[in-house]
Amino acid sequence: MKTLNLRDANQQFSKLVREIEATGEGVLVLRxxxxxxxxxxxxxxPVPRKLSPEQEAALARLLDPKNRIMSPPGWKFDREAYWDEEASRHTVVRNLPAGKPQRKKRS
Incomplete structure (x- = not known):
């Protein structure tokens, strides 16, 4: 393997790339x-990445059609019902004052 210092490699970069492509031999750059x-x-x-046995098992579980979340037949999303349910979960209810709200006077 050929070695070059950083300055020479920098000044001859294009030539160096062509040489590496042509010969297939690598170059070690020194600093x-x-x-x-x-x-x-x-x-x-590109070399395909090997999966570990744990990763292969996790991928198989992820891609298994039995693990898909499916809606019941005939079910349709109802936005109004969803927000009514969300609002009913919250216990804090603000009572707004009747009429125009009063502003505090600055002192």
Whole structure:
């Protein structure tokens, strides 16, 4: 694997990319004499990610048609009934004063 310092890699970046594409060989870029990055040619096909057995089981449960939430046959959403039910759950009821509300005087 070829090595270059950061300055040279920066100044010859386009040439470096063409060279890596042509040869298929990676380049190690050094910063202050220490490895900073490794430039490698891109794979033609992305490698599929392997799922762990726990992830596969979770995915199977998620995609299982038995776990779908379904509405009862003939059921239709009623917005008015929903909001009436929501309003009845709240115990705080505000009594509005009759007539025009009085403003407090500033002192």
């Amino acid at each position: 202050d004499g220490k490895p900073a990055i490794r430039m490698m040619p891109a794979a033609d096909k």
